[in-house]
Structure formats: structure tokens, C-alpha cells
Amino acid sequence: MRMSRAFGKRASVTGMAGLAILTVAGITACGDGTSAAGNSAGGTSGDVTISVYVGADTLDAQAQKDLFDKTLIPAFEKQNPGIKVKWSTYASSSEENTSLQTAVTTHQGPDVFEVGTTLVPTVFSTHAFHVLTNADWNAVGGKSKFFAPQLTMSGPSANKDVAIPEYMLPFALVYNKKLFKEAGIASPPTTWTEFVNDAKKLTDAGKDQWGTEIDPADSYDPWKINWGYTRQDGGDFLSHDLKTATLDSQPSVNALTFWFDWMTKYHIASPNDVTYKSTDAIKAFENGHVAMLVMQGPTLIPSLNQSAVKSDYAFAPLPTVPYGMSARPTGGVPAQTIVSGQDLAIPNYVTGAKYAAALKWIQFVTDPTQQKEFYDVYGYLPVNQSVYGQYKELQTPLIQSFVDAEKNASPTPFTGAWGNLEVVYAGVTNKIADEIATNSFQEGDIAQLLKVANTQVQASLQN
């Protein structure tokens, strides 16, 4: 009886331990989905499977699926026998962030990350991505094949690059030609003074027609627009050595004040804009309620071509002279657009044959044929310089305006705290909009809030 009980106890303990191990093993296996699936999908032994993680095309998901499944991946796998490619997408910048954080923490996940240019400094600051050697650059076709401004966001310096440009999305001013003609305006503005004057002519509040818009509820547009204006005014959000936050500097305060003045002082933007996100502003433009949209890139084209203004829109470079000035002040730069677009980066956990395969994929998607495919499907502008000479469709005035804007693109400060700055800045614009909506906005509030924001950003800088 005693022996039997002891045996029973041992059996129970063994059973418990076994179950525990099986459970843990099961969970571990579940957690390692990417690599397990990746290895099994290869087919023959010796095959390498890489997984690429890209932003979802929210306008036409089927077109993106067809592009990857029917065009890109079959062509790549034919060119590179032994390499298999899987792909998945993220639907928003929030998902992009979360996936990146998970991969960096767990050291597993996608083998190639598509990341926005302004997220590259954060990617670099994690120290979890491969710093590219000369051999790596050569493997993807050499630096010379890319537009030089795009390379400025690849790393903090030429020998510390972590990201390879994939395509570019320079910003510009999109305007309604029909409304311009009706208002007797011959050409788009080149200074912010002209911009305000033109917008006044274009505004007819009774018809719910506005010269321009603001979208303070958007997470990204406000800082992009106001950082560009701040640079034109000779300022920046951070000092050149990236050690001091300067969000509370006069040019920065001027920029945000000027932006909200479009609504509160010049009345060229609808009072309803205080709750607008980027998509709301675009919709208002497409419905003919807004005459000038600021900071919109070529990705807008497919949507515009299906809208009520499909034959009335045009793009122009953004003004580069601050309001009330005839020329830029000392230190001002003609920042027409941030260096914008998508880059590709490879995490440190990708090594050996997988790393080589990942570089081959990057070389493939940045080669002319594939770059043209991206343009055809998404409207993404190629970063490969040679593409523009090879295809007539890319030699139009519209494309040229974006290429010109790209030449005057200004890189945002390369700091790991830039992501924090973006979110904090969105908090400021949201709070100001909140005050305007509730009639509690007072002069000096912008400076005060930017001062608080500056303290927060300063705390996130790595000194």
C-alpha cells in the first residue's frame, strides 16, 4: 500500500512535470511561428526562406497581393533558386511600431522590415539592426543607384547606415485648378504670404469653400508641416548636436502659431478642421471644399483620380519663404519636404544565408523593373535614379515636380527621440485645437505648451 502510494505520488509528479514541459514547449512552439513556418516553407533542404514585412496598401489590397504573389515573388524566386519569400503587412504606423518592438525584444520576427524614413533613427537607436558595410551596399547595387537625399535618412553617418531606401514620397502642395481659375489666381503661391492671400481669395465660407485646411487631430501632418516651416524660418526642433530640444524656440512657436492662424486669424481654414485628421482633409479637398492641401505626396494620386476633382487637381512645390518676409531669414533653408518614403532594414537576428538572401531581395526590389512596378501599383516614386530615364510614364511634369521637391528635401534630425517628438507634438496640436473648439484659447498658450513639450522631448534625448 505504501509503495503503491509512493508510486502514485511519483507518477503524479512525473505527470505534472511532463504536462508542464509539454505546455511550455507547446507555447514556445506557438511563439516561434515566424521561424518555424519560415523553415518549413522552403521545400527542399538547403533552401532559405525569408519573410518580408511591408506596409499594407489600404487603397487596393488586392493589387498589392497580386503584385507580391504573382509578380515580385515568382520573379525573385526564379532568379534566386533556393530562396523562398513570404510576406506580410502592417496596416498602420501603430502596428509597425508594435511589430518592431516585439521583434527587437524577442530577437525573432520578420527578416526584412519596411520602415518609414522618420522611424529609421528609432530603428538605429535600438542597436538591433544590421549596420551596413560597403559589401552590403554593393550587394544591393551600390549607394550611387539611389537618390542622394533619401540616403541622408539611412543612418546617422555614412558608415553607420541601417536602412536602404525603397521608394520615396516627397510632399508638395496639391491645389484645385478650377477654384484657382474662378478666383483669378494664375499660379500656385511661392511664399507663405502669397499662400495666405490666395487662400483668402479662394475662401467662401457661405459655400463651405476654404482656401486651405489644417488637421490638428492627425498624428503626423502637424509636425511635418511645422517642422518644414520652422526650418525655412531658420530654426529646428533640435539643436544641431541633437543634445538639446528647441521646440520652444521662436521659429518653432512662430510656425505653430502661423498654422493655427489659418483658422483663427486669417479664416482661410474651416473652424470644423479642429477635429480633422489627414483623411478628413483629403476628403474635403476631393469634395471641392478645400482649394489647397499642404504636404500631400504622390500616394494621393490614385484616390484623387477617383474623386470629384479628378480633372482639376495639380501639384506644386510648397512655398519656402515665411509669412510676412520677402526672403528667408539667416539660417533659413528652402525645406520643401521632409525626406519621406520607405526604407528597408534587416534585424541583427538575421544572419548567414538568410542575411545574404535578405540583401538579394532588397537589391531586387530596388532594381528598375520592380521600382516601376511599385509606381504602377501604388504611385510610389522610385528611389532608383535610373528608372526615370527608362520609362516615359515617369517623364511627366507631375512626376518632375515631385523629383524637384525631392532634390530640396530636408532630412529630419537623426535621433532616436524623434518618434517621441512626433507624438508629443501631436499632443500639443491636439490640446490647442481643444482650446480653440471650447473658446478657451489664449495668446501665449502655444508657447507655453511647446515649452512643456520641449521638457518632455529633452528627457527622451540620449545625451
Place this chain on the structure above:
Amino acid sequence: MNHSEAVPDETIDLQVIQSVHRRRRMAHKRNRVPLWMLIPAVVLLVIVVVAPFLVSIYTSFTKLDQYTIANWTAAPFVGLKNYLSALHQGNALGASALQSVWVSVAFSVLTTLIITPIGIIAALLVHHPFRGRRWVRALFLLPYVMPVFVNAITWRLLFMNGWGVIDRVLAFLHIASKNTFWLIGPNSFWAMTIADVWSSWPFIYLMVLAGLQNIPGDLYESATIDGASRVRSFFSITLPMLRPILALALLLSTLNHFNNFTLPFMMFGTPPSPQADVLPLNVYVTSFQTFNFGLGAAMSMLTLILMMIPAFFYIRMLRLGEATS
């Protein structure tokens, strides 16, 4: 007198006691097997709940951010700094953790208070058979089965100032201006509450409907014979009989609303107005958008401590244990 008759009462009592003890021991022995079979669930709980919880406690004392995330175990220890920052009022980003706690508490309690009578009335309406009842029942479930993000986007469009349907209707009825802002400022809290009430009242309705089906019909018959009115029957029979399930529904509803993330995230974007900056959204923005994981963890810990106090009294007050058993 035979031998058995000679056995004293004390001996019989002892035998009975021994028999009872033996049965208890056997029952206890029988119960041992199911208990150890809980081990996989316990292991899962440890991995899914306890381990991340311990990691969160550890993280809340560190400066875990984008610079240290790749090697998070080596993140610098900062003591209580994150906790102090979490309670600090007036940052530029949004509401402080403390303010967000109150927003979440107000939101969850208010929505639960509003949806409870709606759910009860709806359940009473469709409890008794009538022609087309199943269609009405299906219709009542519509808001609940609609994905939260669809609900949020729809309400965002409805609440748009100037051209949103809500503003137009209010202006038409001369109740408010066409330019009433709902997605920003203090009204954002009410917009969020209205949207949530619309989508979540069927939860109470479902729970109450299930509870109503368990009330014996003869209770009502007796009450009718005794001359009780329908109102009296409702307050003296229906509500008391619903008490256990209603208590559970209220508790679950409050907790669900407290943890609602998707609705404000989709309706307002990030960061939202401080008045609609519910705690889950605040923690998310702090942790995952600004990469300040230490501060985010500290905010979560503070919430947990604060929520444990009312939760403890709430469960005791409603005697949830009795209700569920």
C-alpha cells in the same frame, strides 16, 4: 437483549463519526485527481499572466526605452521615478495617469449605469412570445455583433462637427449649434459614452434574458392570484430573482468598459483629448508610441493598485461568489 442491543450510544456515535470521516477522506482523495489535473492551466496562467505581470513590475522600475529595448534586462534601474512621473500633472502629451484613471472610472461606471435599465427593458420586451419576436431579438443584437472599430468609425462620422448627422439634427431641433464639437474638448467624453452605450447595451440584455428564462412561471401565477400588479411582480419577483446574474453582468460590464481601448483609439486617434484619454489608451501611447515602456508599466501598476481597492469591495458587496455558485 442481544449483543448489538448492548452497544452503548457513545460507541454508535463514534462509529457514525468514523464513517463520516472515512467518507470525507475518500471524497478528499477523489478530489485530489482533478486538482492536479489543473496543473496545465496553472502553468499556462503562470506563463500568460504571472510572468508578464512580474516583468511589468520589474519594467516599472527601469528606464526601458528605444535605447535599451533590445537588451531589456539590462535597462537602467530608476527606482520610483516612473511612478512619480505617472502621477505628474500637466504633461504636453495628454492626461496624467491619475486623470486617465478618473476618466476611465467615470466612463465605465456611467456607461454601465445607462445600459443596465436599457438592457433590462429590452429583455422584458422580448421575453414573452409575440409575432416576429426572433427578428426583434436578432435586431437587438446588431450593435453588439458589430465590430468595435466599425462602430467607432461610424460614430466618428456621425459626430463630425458641421456636417455630421448629430450636429445637423441638433441644429434642426434648435437644441445646439451646428458647430458643436463632439470629437474634441469636454464633449468628447460624452461622444465616447454615447457610442459605447449604443454598442454595449445588448450585453446586459443578453444576460437578463438568460436570467428571465430561469424564473419559474408559477411564481408569477401565485403573485397574480394574490392580486399583485405587474409592477409589483417586477420589483418583488423579477428583480430579486435576477439579482445574481445582474450582479455578474454589472461587474463584467464595468470591467469591460474600463478596459475599452479600441473605441477611443478609433474615434479620436492618438493622442486624444485629455477628457477622453482613457487609461488603456494613455498607457498604450506612453509605452508603444513614445517607447517609454518603464513609465507605461508604472502607470499600469498604479492602475492595478487603485482598481483593486474598489474591485475588492465591489465583489464583496455583490457577493459574487454566492451569485456564481
